[in-house]
Structures are given as structure tokens and as C-alpha cells.
Amino acid sequence: MVNGEYISSFNLPFTTYHLALMKGNLIIISSPSGGGKGTLIKEVLRAVPDVAYSISFTTRQMRDGEINGKDYFFINRTEFKQLIEKSEFLEYAEVHGNFYGTSIKQIKRETELGRDIILEIDVQGAASVRTKVPEAVSIFILPPSYEVLQNRLVNRATEKKADLNLRLQNSIAEVRHNEEFEYIVINDDAARAANDLQSIISAERLKRIRQIEVIRAILNSFDNI
Numbered sequence: 164m165v166n167g168e169y170i171s172s173f174n175l176p177f178t179t180y181h182l183a184l185m186k187g188n189l190i191i192i193s194s195p196s197g198g199g200k201g202t203l204i205k206e207v208l209r210a211v212p213d214v215a216y217s218i219s220f221t222t223r224q225m226r227d228g229e230i231n232g233k234d235y236f237f238i239n240r241t242e243f244k245q246l247i248e249k250s251e252f253l254e255y256a257e258v259h260g261n262f263y264g265t266s267i268k269q270i271k272r273e274t275e276l277g278r279d280i281i282l283e284i285d286v287q288g289a290a291s292v293r294t295k296v297p298e299a300v301s302i303f304i305l306p307p308s309y310e311v312l313q314n315r316l317v318n319r320a321t322e323k324k325a326d327l328n329l330r331l332q333n334s335i336a337e338v339r340h341n342e343e344f345e346y347i348v349i350n351d352d353a354a355r356a357a358n359d360l361q362s363i364i365s366a367e368r369l370k371r372i373r374q375i376e377v378i379r380a381i382l383n384s385f386d387n388i
């Protein structure tokens with residue numbers, strides 16, 4: 164964000180000073196595999212300023228088109244264990260037979276700069292982040308039906324048959340966890356769902372508690388008159 168730009172949340176010139184006073188939100192996004200969260204998150208990252216993406220570590224095989232260090236940090240199980248021992252993860256879980264973990268360092272770096280950070284993690288990871296960071300915002304993306312989810316996964320064709328079936332099987336339990344989330348976005352229409360996600364992020368930034376330091380600085384200027 165450039166000095167002097169306007170930000171709608173407090174309608175003032177957005178300066179580095181304001182940025183330093185703001186701490187970013189942790190935004191948890193979960194959905195079953197094939198729920199379409201990848202596409203929605205890409206759109207939010209493109210459209211909303213000051214939102215970062217938490218790049219997880221995983222032991223899963225890299226898919227065609229994925230980039231190490233962009234989609235995930237792809238590591239082996241021994242390296243994953245070492246990171247657990249060094250307490251590098253905010254949370255980690257075994258999902259569909261592979262390990263996935265969220266880096267504490269990345270989250271600290273981004274939120275201290277005042278950026279929100281999206282954690283695209285499974286329902287187990289979401290539960291453990293909620294316990295550790297109760298102020299985290301949690302969003303569940305629900306596909307409009309099982310059939311739509313199945314079609315998306317089949318058409319995506321990124322998984323072998325056995326893995327695809329495992330993901331579909333796991334989705335039955337995963338969707339039940341929607342109850343643990345604050346917000347539900349139904350992904351029947353990608354443009355509308357992306358818009359819903361952006362609205363949630365904007366509304367969370369507008370919460371008084373999220374702006375307390377900025378408000379204090381503004382009120383100070385009134386006291387000094």
C-alpha cells in the first residue's frame with residue numbers, strides 16, 4: 164500500500180504509520196477437496212490489497228503445474244518431522260494420507276506488517292488454530308451439492324482414482340464440520356462466492372477492535388487541540 168492512498172475502512176490517507184498500527188487478521192478457509200476454494204482464494208488475492216497467502220509445508224507429491232515455494236513447500240517426511248521438533252508449525256495435520264503444516268514464521272511476518280493472511284487448511288487444522296488464536300476468522304466453503312463436488316474433482320483430474328475416491332469419501336465427514344465455522348460461503352457461482360469472501364474480509368477489517376490503535380491515534384489528535 165502506497166502512502167497517501169485512501170482506504171475505505173477509515174476513510175483517511177493510508178500511511179505507513181497507520182499500517183504499522185494495524186495488525187493483520189488470520190483468515191482460515193476450509194472446504195472439502197474440490198470445493199473450489201483455490202479459485203476463490205486466487206481471486207481474493209488479486210482483488211483485495213494487503214492480503215497474503217500462507218504457503219504450507221506438505222509431504223504430498225507435487226502435481227503437474229504446481230510450483231515449490233508458491234503452492235506449497237514440498238518436503239519429505241523426515242524434514243516434516245524436523246520442523247515439528249523445531250516447533251515451526253502453528254498447526255499440522257495428516258490429511259488424505261499426507262502431512263500438511265502451517266508456518267508460524269510466515270504468519271508472524273505478514274500480520275506484523277498489517278497484512279491479513281489466508282490459511283487454506285483442513286477442518287482439523289482449523290480447529291487447532293481456533294484454539295490457539297481465538298480471534299482468527301473462520302470461513303467454510305460449501306459446494307452446492309455432493310454431485311457438483313464429485314464433478315469438479317473428476318474434471319480437475321489431478322488425483323489418481325484411489326486418491327480421488329478417498330477425497331470424496333472424506334468430504335462426507337468434512338462438510339459436517341461447517342458448524343464450527345463463523346462464516347459459510349456457498350460456492351454455486353464463483354464470482355458471487357469470491358465477492359462474499361471479499362465482503363467478509365472487508366467487514367472483519369472494519370471491526371472496532373481491529374482498528375483500536377488507529378482510533379486511539381485519531382482521538383489523540385483531538386486531545387491536542
Ligand code: 5GP
Binds near residue numbers: 195255256284285
Ligand atoms: P491438497 O492436497 O488438495 O492441496 O490439500 C488437501 C487438504 O489439505 C485441503 O483440505 C487443504 O486445505 C489442506 N491443507 C493444506 N495445507 C494445510 C496445512 O498447512 N494444514 C492443514 N491442517 N491442512 C492443510
